[in-house]
Structures are given as C-alpha cells and as structure tokens.
Amino acid sequence: MTDILKLCEHAEYIGISGHIRPDGDCVGSCMALYHYLTKKLKDAHVFVYLEKAALVFTHIAGIDEIDTEYKPALRYDVFFCLDTEPARLGKAESLYRSAAVKVNIDHHQTNPGDGDFSLVRPEVGSCAEVLYELLPQEDIDEKIALALYLGIIHDTGVFQYSNTRPETLRIASRLMERHIDFSRLIQESFYQKSWKEARATAYVLLHTESLFDGRAALGHMTLKEMRDLDVSTGDLSGIVSELRNIAGVECAVFMYELVTGVCRVSLRTGENIDATKIAERFDGGGHIRAAGCNIKGTYAQACERLMPVLTELLG
Numbered sequence: 001m002t003d004i005l006k007l008c009e010h011a012e013y014i015g016i017s018g019h020i021r022p023d024g025d026c027v028g029s030c031m032a033l034y035h036y037l038t039k040k041l042k043d044a045h046v047f048v049y050l051e052k053a054a055l056v057f058t059h060i061a062g063i064d065e066i067d068t069e070y071k072p073a074l075r076y077d078v079f080f081c082l083d084t085e086p087a088r089l090g091k092a093e094s095l096y097r098s099a100a101v102k103v104n105i106d107h108h109q110t111n112p113g114d115g116d117f118s119l120v121r122p123e124v125g126s127c128a129e130v131l132y133e134l135l136p137q138e139d140i141d142e143k144i145a146l147a148l149y150l151g152i153i154h155d156t157g158v159f160q161y162s163n164t165r166p167e168t169l170r171i172a173s174r175l176m177e178r179h180i181d182f183s184r185l186i187q188e189s190f191y192q193k194s195w196k197e198a199r200a201t202a203y204v205l206l207h208t209e210s211l212f213d214g215r216a217a218l219g220h221m222t223l224k225e226m227r228d229l230d231v232s233t234g235d236l237s238g239i240v241s242e243l244r245n246i247a248g249v250e251c252a253v254f255m256y257e258l259v260t261g262v263c264r265v266s267l268r269t270g271e272n273i274d275a276t277k278i279a280e281r282f283d284g285g286g287h288i289r290a291a292g293c294n295i296k297g298t299y300a301q302a303c304e305r306l307m308p309v310l311t312e313l314l315g
Contacts (some may be wrong), residue, residue: 004036004037004103004134004135005040005041007078007101007103007117008037008041008044008077008078010077011041011044011076011077011078011101012043012044012045012077013044013047013074013075013076013077014037014041014044014045014046014076014077014078014080015047015049015074015076015078015079015092015095015096015099016030016033016034016037016046016047016048016049016079016080016082017030017048017050017079017080017081017082017089017092017095018030018050018081018082018083018084018089018127019083019088019089019090020051020088020089020090021233022050022051022053023154023155023237024057024150024151024153024154024155024189024190025126025127025128025150025151025152025154026050026082026083026084027050027053027057027060027063027147027150027151028060028128028147028148028149028151028152028154029082029083029105029126029127029128029131029147029148029151030048030050030083031048031060031061031062031063031066031147032128032135032144032147032151033080033082033131034046034062034065035061035062035143035147036139036140036144039139039144040139047067047072047074047076048065048066048067049066049067049070049091049092050066050067051068051090052068052234053066054234054237056188056189056192057150057189059188059189060146060147061146062143070091070092070095074095075098075099075100076095076100077099077100077101078100078101078103079095079096079099079101079102079103080104081096081102081103081104081105081106081115082105082106082127082131083105083106083107083108083127083151084106084108084111085104085106085108085110085112085114085285086102086104086114086115096115101117102114102115102116102117103115103116103117103118104117104118104119104120105118105119105120105127105130105131105134106118106119106120106121106127106130107120107121107122107125107126107127107129107130107155108122108285108286108287109122109276109285109287109288110276110279110285110291111285119134122287123165124163124165125152125156125161125163125164125165125168126151126152126154126155126163126168127151128147128149128150128151128152128155129151129152129168131151132148132171132175137174140174140175140178141178142179142180144178145175145178146175146178146180146181146185148171149172149175149176149180149182150185152168152171152172152175153172153185153186153190154189156168157241158186158190159172161289161290162288163288163289193238194235196229196230196231196232197231197235197237197238199229199231200221200226200229200231200235200236200239201238201239201242203221203225203229204221204239204242204243204254205219205242205243207219207220208243208246211310211314212310212314212315214248214249215248215249215250215251215314216250216251216252216253216314217243217244217246217249217251217252217253218253218254218255218303219239219240219243219252219253219254219255220254220255220256220299221236221255221256221257222256222257222299223257223259223260226256226257233256233258233264236254236256239254239266240252240253240254240266240267240268241268243268244268244269249270250269250270250272250273251267251268251269251270251273251275251278251310251313251314252267252269253265253266253267253306253310254266255295255299255303255306257299258294261296261297261298262294262295262296262297263294263295263297263298263302264292264293264294265282265284265293265295265302265306266292267279267286267290267291267292267293268289268290269288273313274288275287275288275290275291276288276291277313278293278309278310278313279292279293280293281293281309282294282295282305282306
C-alpha cells in the first residue's frame with residue numbers, strides 16, 4: 001500500500017476512524033488524512049468518526065467535522081482504521097467491517113494487521129509518521145502539517161521517548177517549514193492542564209504507592225473519587241506520565257475505574273521493561289514503553305490480579 005489516492009479513486013463514500021478514547025496521535029492522524037482526502041478528492045464524501053476528543057485538540061482545523069455520534073448508516077467504499085487494530089474502533093468497527101475496501105494503518109506492535117490493505121510499522125514512533133510517509137510532500141499544507149505534528153509529539157512525548165528516530169526529527173522539521181505554530185501546539189496540547197486535570201493529577205500523586213523499593217509507582221482513582229473531585233476519564237490522560245517522571249521509577253501504573261467492575265490500566269516503563277508483556281496478559285496491547293489494558297473487578301481485585309505479573313518483571 002503506497003498510494004492512498006489510488007485506493008480511493010472511485011470511492012464516493014470514505015470513512016476514517018481511530019481507537020476509543022482518542023489521544024493526540026489518533027486525532028492528528030485522522031484529521032490529517034481527512035484534510036488530505038477532502039483536498040484531493042473533491043467529489044468524495046469523507047467522514048471521520050471518533051469518540052469526543054479532549055478540549056486540548058480543539059484548535060486543530062476541522063475538529064468540529066468529527067462525528068462523535070456515529071450517525072450515518074452508510075456502506076463505505078473505503079474505510080480507514082488508523083492508529084489501532086479494528087477491534088478497538090468501538091462503534092465504528094461495524095462501519096469498517098462492512099466497507100467494500102478496508103485499510104488499516106498503524107504502528108502498534110500488537111496489531112497483527114487487518115483489512116484488504118494494511119501497513120503496520122512498529123519501528124515508527126507514531127501513526128502520524130507512518131501516514132506522513134504515504135502523503136506526497138507537495139500536498140502537505142499547513143492544516144495537514146499541524147495535525148501530523150500533533151500526532152508525532154504526543155506519541156513521542158515531544159521527542160523524549162525511545163521511539164523517537166532521527167527520521168522523526170527530520171519529519172518534524174519538514175512540518176515546521178509549513179509555518180505551523182508548533183510551540184503553541186506543544187504547550188496547549190501536551191503540557192497545559194485544566195484545573196480539573198491538575199486537581200486529579202495532584203490527588204493521584206498524593207496517594208501513589210511506591211512498590212519494589214521505588215522501582216514501580218502505582219496510582220489509582222475510583223469512580224467515587226472521580227465524582228468527589230468532579231473529574232471524568234478525559235481529565236486523567238497525563239497522570240501515568242507524571243508517575244513515570246518520579247526518580248527511580250522503572251514501571252508506572254495508573255489504574256482507574258471505567259465503570260463499576262472494570263478498571264483501566266495505563267503503563268509507562270523504562271528501558272528494561274516491556275510494557276506490552278504486562279498489558280498482553282490481560283488482552284491489552286500498545287508499545288514497548290507505553291501500553292494499556294482493562295482488568296475486570298474492583299480496584300482491589302484488579303490489583304490482586306496485576307501484582308503477580310509486576311512481581312515477575314520487577315520482583
């Protein structure tokens with residue numbers, strides 16, 4: 001798969017979606033592809049389906065065009081699954097499965113590849129980078145460049161994670177040449193926190209447990225605590241990275257209740273621990289240094305199931 005336009009040349013209806021709880025790479029990749037296809041295929045109808053994105057992404061052009069309610073019951077000529085395997089598309093999975101041509105573009109090593117055309121490159125730091133290399137340079141305008149840059153900075157931790165390649169920085173420099181306001185984008189979408197996010201982060205850090213002689217940090221938040229603090233799951237996205245920043249921590253674990261009886265686990269690890277080896281034990285996945293999974297049960301029950309796995313790697 002090297003020519004996206006060729007795949008779509010006869011398409012009247014094109015769909016794009018990414019994983020549930022969309023992060024910066026998911027949002028950026030979906031919006032970059034949306035802008036590219038609407039720019040090049042004037043007669044095609046292009047739809048983007050995602051769960052409601054965090055407010056920090058609202059300055060990305062066209063973000064209001066995202067359908068968060070999955071309204072049109074269309075059969076698509078081509079449907080793109082970005083930054084995930086189809087099983088994590090949520091409500092969009094049925095739209096993908098019924099499409100005439102299914103295209104899966106991703107960088108997660110746990111994605112086996114799916115669809116009529118698939119491109120999964122686990123050696124690349126972000127889906128946005130994979131997508132960048134599929135788009136002709138002359139067609140990358142300011143809107144596309146900003147969306148791609150968003151995806152890259154979020155999945156590489158603004159170029160500090162080990163998945164940052166020399167080519168990542170070269171791509172970023174080419175995108176900067178499109179006169180994007182990259183410094184504002186980094187500050188507002190990566191570092192800046194709302195009062196609710198700051199309050200949630202402070203609460204978790206205050207109650208974080210030190211495990212395995214400080215080599216692991218375990219933070220958590222229950223549904224009751226979220227209600228008491230007046231925060232939602234969307235206010236919790238950066239907490240696990242804050243836990244990883246604690247000196248000596250090789251494995252950061254942040255666990256919160258999605259619904260009663262189901263806990264979401266986010267993982268960030270250092271150079272000697274593969275986060276996917278933890279996540280895959282609970283049917284999750286992700287990257288070597290950043291992964292996630294769901295564990296059924298209360299917080300106490302989820303901890304009881306998780307601790308033996310952490311002990312294998314850290315004990």
